[in-house]
Amino acid sequence: MEPLPDFQLLKPRSVAEAVTARAASAHARFLAGGTDLLANLRSGLIEVDTLIDLGAIPELHRLGAHADGIRIGAGVTLEELAAHPQVARDYPALAQAAAGVAGPTHRAVATVGGNLCLDTRCRFYNQSEWWRAGNQHCLKLAGDTCRVALKADRCYAAFSGDLAPALMVHGAIAEIAGAQGRRELPLGELYTDEGRAYLNLAPHELLVALRLPAAGGLRSGYEKIRIRAAIDFPLTGVAVALRRDGERVGELCVAATGTESRPLRFAGLEVLQGMTRDAALVTLDKLIRKQLGMMETHLVSAGYRRRATLVVAKRLVQRLFAA
Secondary structure, three states: OOOOOOOEEEOOOOHHHHHHHHHOOOOEEEEOOOOOHHHHHHOOOOOOOEEEEOOOOHHHHOEEEEOOEEEEEOOOEHHHHHHOHHHHHHOHHHHHHHHOOOOHHHHOOOEHHHHHOOOOEOOOOOOOHHHHHHOOOEOOEEOOOOOOOOOOOOOOOEOOOOHHHHHHOOOOEEEEEEOOEEEEEEHHHHEOOOOOOOEOOOOOOEEEEEEEEOOOOOEEEEEEEOOOOOOOOOOEEEEEEEEEEOOEEEEEEEEEEOOOOOOEEOOOHHHHOOOEHHHHHHHHHHHHHHHOOOOOOOOOOHHHHHHHHHHHHHHHHHHHHHO
């Protein structure tokens, strides 16, 4: 592991100060828990001259109910999120996703915003410098070819954050601050389908918080597949939110992570409303198969990850239907 490069450390006291500091340097980065950023710095994957420590900004650390649901500051730790009683009661998929990230020491410092803005990665990018140089680098760093898809003009590095699908099935809204003020957008719109530029954020913009509407009777759950039972990023992670209408589907939302360059909320599930559980599972299988576009970004095959995504999604629907 290489030593950290030299950098300037700033500690703003407000969101406005942080945004101003970020806009002042092309090579500045926001620093929250640092569990991913600092490792990437040591590996030479990113270049910085300034780190902006967000730990002293009170707004980013607030977590609590608002008039129509709950608001989660981007600086809330995963440990806090998983243990919060309202999150566990009303948004169980989110609590399960937070509790399953890495190990307990990581969750004690890793933040909601850090997990949502997690850098995309693939087996050609997330390696040592000598390994990347030996493979002529990749489109995401210092190269001109995507090593996952050699004839592609885009980067296929995969997004692996656990929280995004759990938030998306609950209809999360992202609050973003920038030099021109604040804006809001559905969380799914925060992401693009391009591994090099996977966030719809200007360089100076900061994710401030997430707002979730009242759960309104939705049952939810999150489950993932990874090589080891702890530490590893998901090969695939699936969140499901279900509302039953007697013995039929009233509402069903399914989202996945680790499958594409962005977290994916599957479209067209409105057709499942009114179906019995078994009929809905058959149609859900077809809808998910059509929308998955997995590439060979991980050590295991895309075919395995595709099958695992289908199995986990259907298993969660069955579990929530029986709950």
